[in-house]
Amino acid sequence: MVCRVSVTSSVVRETRNSPSFAGFPKSSLRLLAGPAPFTGVAVSAGTRRCARSPVQLFRCRVGRGRDSAARVFATTATEKASPWWARQKELWTEVESEEHFYELVEQAGRERKLLLIDFYATWCHACQKVYPTLCLMAEDPKLTKNILFAKLQVDKFKTLVKKEGLTMLPVVRGYGNEGKFLFECSASPKKVKKLRQNLNTVLADTSRSYYEDPMGVLQPETEEMMARKAEKEAELKRLAKEKAALAKTMDNLASNGNGSARSVPRVKELNSKDPSKTQDPRKRMFLEKYKADYGYGGMIDELYQREIGSRLSENEHYMDYTAAALYCNSVIDNAMNELKSAVFGNPHSAAPSSVRTDTKIEAIRERILRHFNADPAEYQCVFTRGATASLKLVGETFPWSDKSRFVYLRENHNSVLGQRQYALAHGASFQAVDEDWVDTWLFGDNSESQDIDESLASPPGDGAEEPVYSLFAFPGEDNFAGVKYPLEWIHGVRAKSTENTKWFSMLDAAAFVHAQPLDLTAYPADFVSISFYKMFGYPTGLGALIIRTENVELLKKVFWGGGSVSLATSADNFHVLKCKPSERLEDGTVSFLDIIALEHGFNMVEKLGGPPMIQRHVASLADYLYEQLTSLRHSNGKPMAFVFGKHDHPNRHKVQGGIVNFELLGSDGHVLSYREIQEAAGQAGFHIRTGAECNPGACYKYLGIQDEEVERLAGTKEGCNDEVEYLTVQRTADFSSIGQLVTSQEILDAIEETKVPLGHAGEVAMKWVKVPLGSIRVSLGYMSTFEDVQALVDWVELRYRDKTSADF
Numbered sequence: 001m002v003c004r005v006s007v008t009s010s011v012v013r014e015t016r017n018s019p020s021f022a023g024f025p026k027s028s029l030r031l032l033a034g035p036a037p038f039t040g041v042a043v044s045a046g047t048r049r050c051a052r053s054p055v056q057l058f059r060c061r062v063g064r065g066r067d068s069a070a071r072v073f074a075t076t077a078t079e080k081a082s083p084w085w086a087r088q089k090e091l092w093t094e095v096e097s098e099e100h101f102y103e104l105v106e107q108a109g110r111e112r113k114l115l116l117i118d119f120y121a122t123w124c125h126a127c128q129k130v131y132p133t134l135c136l137m138a139e140d141p142k143l144t145k146n147i148l149f150a151k152l153q154v155d156k157f158k159t160l161v162k163k164e165g166l167t168m169l170p171v172v173r174g175y176g177n178e179g180k181f182l183f184e185c186s187a188s189p190k191k192v193k194k195l196r197q198n199l200n201t202v203l204a205d206t207s208r209s210y211y212e213d214p215m216g217v218l219q220p221e222t223e224e225m226m227a228r229k230a231e232k233e234a235e236l237k238r239l240a241k242e243k244a245a246l247a248k249t250m251d252n253l254a255s256n257g258n259g260s261a262r263s264v265p266r267v268k269e270l271n272s273k274d275p276s277k278t279q280d281p282r283k284r285m286f287l288e289k290y291k292a293d294y295g296y297g298g299m300i301d302e303l304y305q306r307e308i309g310s311r312l313s314e315n316e317h318y319m320d321y322t323a324a325a326l327y328c329n330s331v332i333d334n335a336m337n338e339l340k341s342a343v344f345g346n347p348h349s350a351a352p353s354s355v356r357t358d359t360k361i362e363a364i365r366e367r368i369l370r371h372f373n374a375d376p377a378e379y380q381c382v383f384t385r386g387a388t389a390s391l392k393l394v395g396e397t398f399p400w401s402d403k404s405r406f407v408y409l410r411e412n413h414n415s416v417l418g419q420r421q422y423a424l425a426h427g428a429s430f431q432a433v434d435e436d437w438v439d440t441w442l443f444g445d446n447s448e449s450q451d452i453d454e455s456l457a458s459p460p461g462d463g464a465e466e467p468v469y470s471l472f473a474f475p476g477e478d479n480f481a482g483v484k485y486p487l488e489w490i491h492g493v494r495a496k497s498t499e500n501t502k503w504f505s506m507l508d509a510a511a512f513v514h515a516q517p518l519d520l521t522a523y524p525a526d527f528v529s530i531s532f533y534k535m536f537g538y539p540t541g542l543g544a545l546i547i548r549t550e551n552v553e554l555l556k557k558v559f560w561g562g563g564s565v566s567l568a569t570s571a572d573n574f575h576v577l578k579c580k581p582s583e584r585l586e587d588g589t590v591s592f593l594d595i596i597a598l599e600h601g602f603n604m605v606e607k608l609g610g611p612p613m614i615q616r617h618v619a620s621l622a623d624y625l626y627e628q629l630t631s632l633r634h635s636n637g638k639p640m641a642f643v644f645g646k647h648d649h650p651n652r653h654k655v656q657g658g659i660v661n662f663e664l665l666g667s668d669g670h671v672l673s674y675r676e677i678q679e680a681a682g683q684a685g686f687h688i689r690t691g692a693e694c695n696p697g698a699c700y701k702y703l704g705i706q707d708e709e710v711e712r713l714a715g716t717k718e719g720c721n722d723e724v725e726y727l728t729v730q731r732t733a734d735f736s737s738i739g740q741l742v743t744s745q746e747i748l749d750a751i752e753e754t755k756v757p758l759g760h761a762g763e764v765a766m767k768w769v770k771v772p773l774g775s776i777r778v779s780l781g782y783m784s785t786f787e788d789v790q791a792l793v794d795w796v797e798l799r800y801r802d803k804t805s806a807d808f
C-alpha cells in the first residue's frame, strides 16, 4: 500500500489513507526512494514494524528550513517486496496489449486529454531512477486533469515498440487528438527535470508537434521539419513494401528446395504414410502400434530424403543426436539465401547494415524466448558459444560466498561439474546428490531422511546480514542414459529460499530441448543452458543462457569487454556495464551471422509440429529400439543387451528421453568391448557414441564404480575411447559363484536389483571383476527413422549373437 504522509524533521503525520505511524522513533525510518523534485536531504533511515503491518518510509528535510513540511511516500514492507515498476500502480494505466494501447489513444482523444506514455524496461536502471519523479507528476491534480498517464513495458510489446520506432529508454511520448503523435522526449535522470515544463508547453497547444532540443526542452516543429518528416515516412512505407515483396520471393525460392534438395533421388518406397502398403511386416506392426506418434503424419520418409538423404548413403544411419542434431538442407539453403540477400554489419555500429543486424538479433532473441514460453519481460536471452559457455558464465558470476552451497545431480554433464571450481574458489561447498535425495530434500520430510546433510536442511544463511546464495543444478535430460528429471524441482528449489538464504535453479537443457518441450512459464528456472546445434544441427558454436531478468543484477561480473560496457576509461579503473542485461553479459561481438541462421532452424522445428511432435516421434523409436534390444537372446537363452535408464518405467515417456544406452553382452555373460563395437559399427555405417559420454556421474553410477576407483586411473586414461577400457575392481559375490569369475552380467543385475547379498557372512565373498568404463549410446532425433533403428537391431543380432569377447 502507498500512502501520503507529511514529514517534518521531528514528526511524522499521516495525511490521507495511511496506516498509523504514531510513535515511530526517528531512527526507525528508512530511505526508500528520493522524491526527486524536492531539494531535501534524507536525514534518517530505518525500518519499523508497527502493530498491524511493517511500514517503511522515507523522511527528508526540505529546502533550507529544517522544519518545512514535505510530502513523501511511505510504503509498507509488503509493497517493498513488489518490483519497482509495480509500485504506485494506481497512478498509472498499464498497457496490457497492443489493442489496449490503441484504445488508450482513442480514450484520450474522447476525453480531450493528452496521452502520456512512459516506455520502460524492468532492467533499465535509468527507468527505475526516474520512476518516483514520474509518479509525482502522475498524482498531481493539475496535470491529471489534462493528461492520461500510462506506462508500457517495452519487452512485452516488442512489435509495437518497433512499429512506433522507439530507440531509447527511458522515454515518454505524448499523443494528442485522434492519436496524433505530438512529441517524444527523453526521461533520463538529467532530462526528466524538464518534463513538467515540457508538459505545460504541450498542454498550451496540443494542435502541433514538438521536437526535443539538445537541452531536453520541447520546441514546436517548423513547417519545413514537418514536410521532411512526411517525406521520410512515405519513403519508409515504400521500403517496407519492397522488403515484403523480396521476402515473398525468397520464401518461394526456399520452398522449391533451391537446387540441392531437388537433386536428391527419391526413395523407392515412401511407406510411412500407409502401413498397409508397407512391405516389411515389422514396419507394418510398428506403424500400427505407434500410429500418429511416428513420422509427422507420414512425412518422415520424404522429409528425410529431402533434408538429409543426399548426405548419407542408403546404408548409413546417424544415431548421435545428443552429440549434434543433423542439420537440414533447407535450413542451410534458407540461411545462406538470407545472408546473400543483404549486408549484415557488426551490430555494435550504427550504420544501416549494423542496425539491420541488430534488429534481426533482437527479433531472434524474442523468438527463442517464445519457443520456451518465456515472458520477455521476465527472461533474457544471452548468446554464448554453447551450453558449456553458458554454464561457465553462471559459475563465474554467481554471487558465491563461503556459506554458499553448490548442490548438483550426480548425472550432470562434465560442464556442470566444472562449475564447482568457481564455488570452491569462493570457499563454498559442493555436494553431488541423486534423484531420491533431491525429492526428499525438496518435497519430503527432511527429519526422516538420514541422507540429508544437516547444514543443507537448515539454510546456512539464517541470521546473516547479506543473504547467502546457493545453486542447485540438474539436467532436463541426462546425456548418458537419457533420463528426464522432474522440472517440478524448479518450484521446490524456489520454495527453499528464505530471507537469508536464496536458492537458485540451474537447468542444463542442452540434451533436453531437441526433442522435449520446455515451458519456462510453467517451470521458471533461474538459469537455462542450451546449444543450438543440439536442437537443429546448424549453426555450431552458438548457444544461449536464458536467465531470469531479476537475476542479472545479482551476477558478479569481473571481466568486461567491447560491447558489454557503456562507459570506460583507459588510465583509471573505471567502467560502467551496459544497462541491457543481454548486452552486459555478452563480451565482444556475438556471432551475428550464425544468430541470423537460427531463425531457419526454429522454422524447421515448427514445420514438424514443434517439440511435442518431435517428442512423440523420437519416443516411438526409442521404445521400439529398447524392446528389440532387450528381447535379443543368444542361443543359450542369455540376453544380448543390457539397457540403462528408465525405459521400463510405467510412465516412461515422462521420465525417459530419446537415448538408448546399453552394454552388449557375450553368450558367456561378459560385457563386450565398447571400443570394438564403436569401430565395427562405424564400418557398418552406424554413427553412434561410446565411452562415458562426458557424464562420469551417470556412467559410473550405472556401472557401479566408486569415485575412488576411478581416481586411481589418473595419468593413465586420456579420453573416452582410449585403450583403458576396463577397471578391475573387487566386488561382493554369491557364495555359489565362488570358483568362477563373477560375470559382468551378474554385476549389472546386482546393481539393477540391489540384490548383492551384503552382510551375509559365509554366503558372501569378494571377487575381482572387470567393469567397463563406458557403454554404447544411441541417441535418436527429429530425422531418425524406423529403418535406422531396425538396421541397428539387425546388425547387432547378426554380428554378436552367440559370440564372446574372445571372438574379436
Ligand SMILES: Cc1ncc(COP(=O)(O)O)c(C=O)c1O
Pocket: 322, 323, 385, 386, 387, 388, 389, 413, 415, 475, 477, 478, 479, 508, 509, 510, 511, 531, 694
Ligand atoms: C547435458 C549436456 N550439457 C552440456 C553439454 C555441453 O554442450 P556444448 O559442448 O555444446 O557446450 C552437453 C553436450 O553434449 C550435454 O549433453
